[in-house]
Structures are given as C-alpha cells and as structure tokens.
Amino acid sequence: xxxxxxxxxxxxxxxxxxxxxxxxxxxxxxxxxxxxxxxxxxxxxxxxxxxxxxxxxxxxxxxxxxxxxxxxxxxxxxxxxxxxxxxxxxxxxxxxxxxxxxxxxxxxxxxxxxxxxxxxxxxxxxxxxxxxxxxxxxxxxxxxxxxxxxxxxxxxxxxxxxxxxxxxxxxxxxxxxxxxxxxxxxxxxxxxxxxxxxxxxxxxxxxxxxxxxxxxxxxxxxxxxxxxxxxxxxxxxxxxxxxxxxxxxxxxxxxxxxxxxxxxxxxxxxxxxxxxxxxxxxxxxxxxxxxxxxxxxxxxxxxxxxxxxxxxxxxxxxxxxxxxxxxxxxxxxxxxxxxxxxxxxxxxxxxxxxxxxxxxxxxxxxxxxxxxxxxxxxxxxxxxxxxxxxxxxxxxxxxxxxxxxxxxxxxxxxxxxxxxxxxxxxxxxxxxxxxxxxxxxxxxxxxxxxxxxxxxxxxxxxxxxxxxxxxxxxxxxxxxxxxxxxxxxxxxxxxxxxxxxxxxxxxxxxxxxxxxxxxxxxxxxxxxxxxxxxxxxxxxxxxxxxxxxxxxxxxxxxxxxxxxxxxxxxxxxxxxxxxxxxxxxxxxxxxxxxxxxxxxxxxxxxxxxxxxxxxxxxxxxxxxxxxxxxxxxxxxxxxxxxxxxxxxxxxxxxxxxxxxxxxxxxxxxxxxxxxxxxxxxxxxxxxxxxxxxxxxxxxxxxxxxxxxxxxxxxxxxxxxxxxxxxxxxxxxxxxxxxxxxxxxxxxxxxxxxxxxxxxxxxxxxxxxxxxxxxxxxxxxxxxxxxxxxxxxxxxxxxxxxxxxxxxxxxxxxxx
Numbered sequence: 001x002x003x004x005x006x007x008x009x010x011x012x013x014x015x016x017x018x019x020x021x022x023x024x025x026x027x028x029x030x031x032x033x034x035x036x037x038x039x040x041x042x043x044x045x046x047x048x049x050x051x052x053x054x055x056x057x058x059x060x061x062x063x064x065x066x067x068x069x070x071x072x073x074x075x076x077x078x079x080x081x082x083x084x085x086x087x088x089x090x091x092x093x094x095x096x097x098x099x100x101x102x103x104x105x106x107x108x109x110x111x112x113x114x115x116x117x118x119x120x121x122x123x124x125x126x127x128x129x130x131x132x133x134x135x136x137x138x139x140x141x142x143x144x145x146x147x148x149x150x151x152x153x154x155x156x157x158x159x160x161x162x163x164x165x166x167x168x169x170x171x172x173x174x175x176x177x178x179x180x181x182x183x184x185x186x187x188x189x190x191x192x193x194x195x196x197x198x199x200x201x202x203x204x205x206x207x208x209x210x211x212x213x214x215x216x217x218x219x220x221x222x223x224x225x226x227x228x229x230x231x232x233x234x235x236x237x238x239x240x241x242x243x244x245x246x247x248x249x250x251x252x253x254x255x256x257x258x259x260x261x262x263x264x265x266x267x268x269x270x271x272x273x274x275x276x277x278x279x280x281x282x283x284x285x286x287x288x289x290x291x292x293x294x295x296x297x298x299x300x301x302x303x304x305x306x307x308x309x310x311x312x313x314x315x316x317x318x319x320x321x322x323x324x325x326x327x328x329x330x331x332x333x334x335x336x337x338x339x340x341x342x343x344x345x346x347x348x349x350x351x352x353x354x355x356x357x358x359x360x361x362x363x364x365x366x367x368x369x370x371x372x373x374x375x376x377x378x379x380x381x382x383x384x385x386x387x388x389x390x391x392x393x394x395x396x397x398x399x400x401x402x403x404x405x406x407x408x409x410x411x412x413x414x415x416x417x418x419x420x421x422x423x424x425x426x427x428x429x430x431x432x433x434x435x436x437x438x439x440x441x442x443x444x445x446x447x448x449x450x451x452x453x454x455x456x457x458x459x460x461x462x463x464x465x466x467x468x469x470x471x472x473x474x475x476x477x478x479x480x481x482x483x484x485x486x487x488x489x490x491x492x493x494x495x496x497x498x499x500x501x502x503x504x505x506x507x508x509x510x511x512x513x514x515x516x517x518x519x520x521x522x523x524x525x526x527x528x529x530x531x532x533x534x535x536x537x538x539x540x541x542x543x544x545x546x547x548x549x550x551x552x553x554x555x556x557x558x559x560x561x562x563x564x565x566x567x568x569x570x571x572x573x574x575x576x577x578x579x580x581x582x583x584x585x586x587x588x589x590x591x592x593x594x595x596x597x598x599x600x601x602x603x604x605x606x607x608x609x610x611x612x613x614x615x616x617x618x619x620x621x622x623x624x625x626x627x628x629x630x631x632x633x634x635x636x637x638x639x640x641x642x643x644x645x646x647x648x649x650x651x652x653x654x655x656x657x658x659x660x661x662x663x664x665x666x667x668x669x670x671x672x673x674x675x676x677x678x679x680x681x682x683x684x685x686x687x688x689x690x691x692x693x694x695x696x697x698x699x700x701x702x703x704x705x706x707x708x709x710x711x712x713x714x715x716x717x718x719x720x721x722x723x724x725x726x727x728x729x730x731x732x733x734x735x736x737x738x739x740x741x742x743x744x745x746x747x748x749x750x751x752x753x754x755x756x757x758x759x760x761x762x763x764x765x766x767x768x769x770x771x772x773x774x775x776x777x778x779x780x781x782x783x784x785x786x787x788x789x790x791x792x793x794x795x796x797x798x799x800x801x802x803x804x805x806x807x808x809x810x811x812x813x814x815x
Contacts, residue, residue, distance in 0.1 A: 287314040496517050578600050712746065
C-alpha cells in the first residue's frame with residue numbers, strides 16, 4: 001500500500017458552494033481494499049487533528065464519476081491518494097486520479113500486479129482515450145514523493161507521519177486576516193502585482209515603504225493571500241522590528257524562517273553561521289513566497305534573505321519597511337513601491353464603515369466627518385481608531401471625554417477602556433502592546449510639554465534626555481516616569497542625591513546602570529522600582545515606599561535582610577530578585593509585605609533558608625525558586641490559599657516538602673523535579689485542583705503517598721528517575737479512595753513511566769520492564785513520553801486518544 005500527498009496550486013472556483021469550500025483534504029482510495037481498516041483510521045486521525053477531510057461515503061456511485069465530485073476535487077488544495085493492488089481496477093478511482101493529476105515503480109511503469117489489474121480493465125473497456133489519460137495520470141503522480149507502507153512500523157506511526165505532514169501543509173496554506181473593512185486595498189495590491197510580474201522563472205524582490213499607520217502590513221497580507229497557494233512554501237514573517245534588538249533576536253528570526261520553510265517546527269540549528277548557510281541552501285531549492293514585515297535594520301535582511309542568488313527560480317520576496325533609505329542600501333535586485341495614504345473618497349468610506357457601519361456618513365455628522373478626515377490625513381490606522389471610538393457616541397465631546405477618562409490611574413477600568421477602543425491589546429502572554437503610531441503620538445505629546453527643557457516634562461525615556469537631567473542634577477517635580485535601559489553594564493557618574501528634586505517620581509526603570517557613588521535618596525512616592533543589575537546591597541536608609549507596587553531588581557547585589565528591615569509596604573504585590581547571588585536568606589515577609597502576589601527568586605543560587613512566615617502569605621499566587629542550588633530550609637507548612645504555581649525545580653538540597661494542613665484549591669502547577677525530596681507528605685492530597693506535577697530525581701528514589709490518588713484533576717505528570725507509587729497501586733489502577741474512579745482520570749500527558757512499569761515474571765531483576773495494560777483506561781491521554789527507558793520491552797494497547805508517542809532511545813522495545 002502506498003500513500004501519496006498531492007498539493008494543488010490551482011485556486012478554488014468562485015462557483016463552488018459554501019459546503020464544498022469547507023473541506024481541507026480529498027481522500028482517494030479503493031473502498032473494498034481499505035475502507036474499514038487503514039482508511040477509517042486515517043480519516044479519524046485527520047478529523048481529530050481538526051483537518052476537514054472529504055470522504056465519498058455518501059455519494060451515489062456509477063460507472064462515471066459525478067460532476068459534483070469533480071468540483072470537490074477542484075476546490076481542494078490537498079489530496080491523499082491511497083494506492084493498493086486493486087486501485088487500478090476501479091474506473092471511479094482512476095477518474096478521480098486523472099482529475100487530481102498532480103509511486104512506487106509498479107505505478108510508474110504500470111507493471112506487476114498493479115499493471116495486470118490495469119490491463120484487464122483496459123481490455124474490458126472500449127475507450128482508449130480515457131485509458132490513456134489514466135496511464136498519463138499514473139505516470140505523473142508516480143514522480144511525486146510518497147509514503148510506502150512496508151509493514152516495518154505500526155500503522156499508527158505510519159498514519160501519524162501522514163497527518164503531521166498534512167497539518168503542516170494546511171498551516172502553510174491558510175490565508176491571513178487582512179482587515180475588517182479592506183477599503184482601498186485591492187487597487188494597491190494590483191499595483192504591486194504589476195511590479196512583481198509574478199512568473200515561473202524570475203526571482204523578484206520588492207521593497208515596500210511608507211510611514212507607520214499607512215497600511216503596509218495590511219497590504220502585504222493581502223498580497224500574501226493573493227498568491228500564497230501558488231508556491232511550494234509561503235511565509236509571512238511579521239513584526240521583524242519588534243523581535244529583540246539583540247543577536248538573540250536575529251537567531252529567533254532565523255529559526256522561525258527555517259522551521260517554516262522546512263515545515264518542521266521543532267528544528268534547532270545551534271550555530272548562527274550554520275543557520276545562515278542552511279537558510280541559503282533551503283531557499284535555493286524551493287520556490288517560495290516570503291514577506292518580511294516591518295524591517296528596520298540591514299543585518300536582518302542580510303541574515304534572512306541575502307540576495308536574489310539565494311532563491312530558487314520563481315520565488316517572490318517582499319520587504320516592508322518605514323525606512324526608504326534602508327532599501328537604497330541593499331545591493332540586491334529589487335523594485336520599490338511607496339504605500340500612499342488613502343484618497344479622500346477612500347478615507348471617507350473607511351471612516352464611515354467604522355463609525356456608522358455604512359459607506360457614507362449620516363447627514364448630521366458630515367461636518368464632524370470632514371474634520372476627522374482632515375485630521376487623519378489618509379492614514380487607515382487613525383481613521384479606524386477614531387471611527388471605532390466614535391461609533392455609538394455621536395459627538396466629539398463624548399469621544400474626547402471617553403479618551404480622557406481612559407487615562408486615569410485605575411488599571412482595571414482604564415486599561416479595559418483602552419482595549420475596548422483598540423488603542424492597546426493584550427497578547428497570549430498577558431503583555432500589553434500598542435501600535436508604533438500611537439506610541440509616537442504619545443511621546444510627541446509629552447515632548448511638547450517642554451520642547452527645550454526635558455527636566456520639565458512628565459516622562460523621560462530617551463537616554464540623552466534622562467542622562468542630562470541626572471548628571472546635571474536638573475530634576476523637577478514634573479517628572480513622574482524615567483527609563484534608562486542600556487545594552488550592557490555602564491558606569492554613570494551620578495550624585496548620590498540625583499533624584500532629590502523628583503518628589504513626584506512614580507516610575508523608575510534602570511537597566512545595566514552602575515552608579516559610581518552611593519544612593520542617598522529615592523522618592524517615597526515610587527509605585528514601580530525596576531533596576532536590572534542594581535549595584536548596591538541596600539536601598540537608601542530614608543526610603544519609605546508606602547505606595548510601592550512592584551520591586552524588580554534581578555541580577556543585583558541586593559541583600560534582603562537589610563532591605564526588609566526598613567521597607568514595610570502593604571501595597572507591594574510583585575517582587576523579582578531573579579539571579580541575585582548575594583541573597584542567602586529570606587526573612588519575615590508576612591509583616592513587611594503581606595499582600596505580595598508574585599515572588600521570583602529564580603536561580604538565587606546562594607539562598608539557603610526561607611523564613612517560616614512565608615508559608616502564610618495568603619495572597620501569594622506565584623512562587624518561583626527554580627535553580628536555588630543551596631536552598632535547604634523551606635517553611636514548615638504551606639497555608640497559601642491563592643497559590644497557583646510553586647516551582648522548586650533543581651533545588652537539589654531540598655529534602656523535605658512542607659505540610660499542607662488545609663485544602664488549597666488554586667494551585668495548578670507543582671514543580672518538584674530534580675530535588676532531594678524522597679517522599680511527599682500525606683497532606684499532598686489537599687492540592688485538590690492540581691493539574692501538573694513534576695516529581696523525582698535521577699539520584700534519589702521518591703515514594704508517593706496513597707493520598708496522591710486524591711489529585712483527580714491531574715492532567716500532566718512528569719516523572720524523573722525512580723518515582724514509586726504506593727505498593728499494589730499504580731497509574732491506571734482503581735483509586736482506593738473511590739472505587740468508581742480511576743486514578744488521575746483527567747490525565748493527558750505522561751512522561752518517563754519508569755515507576756509504573758511492571759516486572760515480567762521471567763525477568764532478571766529490573767531489566768525486563770513493561771507498561772501496565774491498564775494504561776488503556778486513560779481515555780484522555782494524548783501524549784506519552786518514555787525516552788531513554790533502555791529496558792522497556794513492550795508497549796501495550798494504548799487508548800484511542802493518543803496523538804503522540806516519544807520512545808526515543810528505548811533500545812529494547814520490540815513492539
């Protein structure tokens with residue numbers, strides 16, 4: 001049996017019904033051979049991955065293939081052809097194949113059993129023209145790479161490989177979201193197409209430039225959607241400028257491009273030079289469409305696309321930037337396109353669609369509309385934001401009041417209003433973002449507060465302005481926020497009282513700033529103190545920050561027992577002391593900062609002891625002690641009703657886990673891997689809603705209590721080394737606490753199953769290990785990871801929910 005994946009480069013016809021356009025894949029097969037076996041399993045696996053697959057179960061069959069089925073084949077970009085020995089005996093299958101036209105030697109040469117079946121069918125029919133079209137289709141399709149099932153792996157693994165390829169292909173052929181109201185886009189796309197002159201042989205590179213907010217990204221996405229299906233690979237690399245402005249940022253961009261062009265999202269290449277060469281070699285062998293959005297540096301282009309000689313014939317590259325000069329410095333073949341602002345009629349339509357949900361304004365708002373269009377100067381972003389804000393308000397006064405109210409200092413109300421008005425957005429990592437145009441507008445408003453004297457502005461973020469104010473001691477009560485973040489540690493000659501004139505300073509962010517003298521003053525009104533690499537062991541003795549909310553001092557020399565002897569702040573909710581190597585003990589925070597929500601002590605390698613009171617911080621939600629190598633003493637008990645995450649990963653000297661005297665419902669993640677903990681307390685069952693548990697070490701055996709089975713919401717278990725479940729029990733057996741429930745019924749991910757292997761009766765000590773048959777009872781388990789289990793002999797039947805198995809280096813596995 002051979003399986004062929006064929007991608008079509010033809011676009012869907014506009015005459016197809018909505019129903020037909022919903023499918024992703026067409027499945028062609030000889031029904032009698034495989035319908036109830038391989039095909040049913042493949043179809044199920046595709047559907048479970050969210051790939052909508054057309055299978056012709058319900059179509060009426062006859063001698064001739066129906067027009068409806070031909071339309072379905074035309075409309076889909078992916079077809080899977082499953083060749084079996086009797087495939088060529090079906091006129092229906094051969095007609096499907098001829099329509100797909102787009103393996104193995106028996107198919108190519110039409111010999112062997114496959115050829116015999118085809119010859120018999122040819123004798124039966126009296127239509128040489130049709131038979132010739134079938135033979136042509138078979139010969140053409142045989143030259144496309146395929147999978148040949150030789151029974152050297154399980155059917156599940158064979159199907160899994162096919163589904164992974166289809167999934168990657170589907171993602172590569174998904175269009176991008178362009179705009180809610182794509183006014184003026186089509187004409188600009190057509191102009192770009194004329195310059196690209198997309199053909200099969202030339203390599204074309206186009207530079208698209210224009211100011212922020214003019215619509216470069218939107219137009220680039222529309223161009224992508226117009227042609228992405230014509231290429232072997234298509235990739236839209238978005239927000240290049242927003243990637244970290246460091247060498248690591250280039251590495252990240254290179255890896256993203258490599259993964260997408262190869263269709264392998266797990267690919268890693270360690271060397272930067274190797275990555276550049278790998279990209280060049282890959283691009284030379286694939287006809288691709290590549291769009292780099294928002295580029296602002298020459299090295300980004302040089303390391304990602306080089307020149308036209310990097311690309312295979314027919315490739316198209318578009319570079320979008322706000323810097324026209326950048327395009328002129330490129331020594332590569334390219335043409336340029338300037339994105340122009342919308343004309344008055346286009347601007348009127350776009351604004352009206354956002355403000356009035358129709359293509360022209362209402363009579364009562366003509367004058368207001370004209371004012372907005374004049375103000376926005378044809379910039380789509382400004383028109384969209386102002387229009388969306390105006391919708392439903394119907395007055396300039398209401399609009400202005402709404403925007404002013406959004407600028408208050410109440411984050412729950414103010415930030416949500418800004419989100420509702422599309423002025424900012426929150427990404428999946430809970431970070432706030434705004435468009436560059438809005439950022440620039442806000443900064444210009446602040447600069448206009450005092451164009452010539454930066455010390456009279458409310459906020460300072462340019463290094464030169466802040467440096468002048470600090471070194472010349474020019475501070476004033478106007479300054480509420482200051483940011484100086486340098487790329488590497490730098491010593492500044494600052495006076496010890498350089499902040500004394502800034503009584504109203506609320507926000508202070510320093511990065512890699514090493515002050516040569518001491519620090520004698522900080523304003524007590526600070527809300528945020530963020531100082532990467534703070535060079536002193538303590539803050540000023542007269543610093544009493546009653547309103548402080550966030551204290552971030554990673555990689556600093558701070559010593560906490562000095563710090564919290566003076567700081568008593570009920571408002572403090574966030575503390576970050578990551579990688580601070582002068583912290584040896586954590587004193588009483590219950591009296592100093594009782595409302596703390598996040599405490600980050602990640603990789604504080606010298607930390608040894610944590611005060612017992614820490615275990616009673618009932619507002620604490622996240623506590624990170626990852627990599628605290630010298631840590632030995634934890635609180636005796638944990639009474640933290642708000643705790644959601646606790647990480648002790650790599651705390652190799654921690655031997656005892658605290659008692660949990662009462663139920664804690666909020667804890668979701670408990671990371672205890674690579675510690676010296678050899679047993680958990682029976683009270684571990686009080687983490688009733690725990691979802692993930694990492695436990696065990698390669699140096700110690702860990703014994704779990706019987707109460708572990710009370711954790712009925714565990715969906716991820718990661719076991720390291722020899723983790724022992726209670727005697728007579730194990731993963732998959734019935735829980736003693738409730739005979740009607742299986743242990744961990746929500747389990748979806750299981751890693752390193754050493755402790756739940758059973759010993760074979762004929763085994764020699766522990767050298768013959770098998771998984772328990774009861775693992776099939778986990779009907780939600782989708783990922784099984786059992787790497788490096790060198791003595792594992794057999795994997796039993798697994799639940800149907802399984803989507804991925806990783807058994808790398810299981811050298812004894814034979815089934």
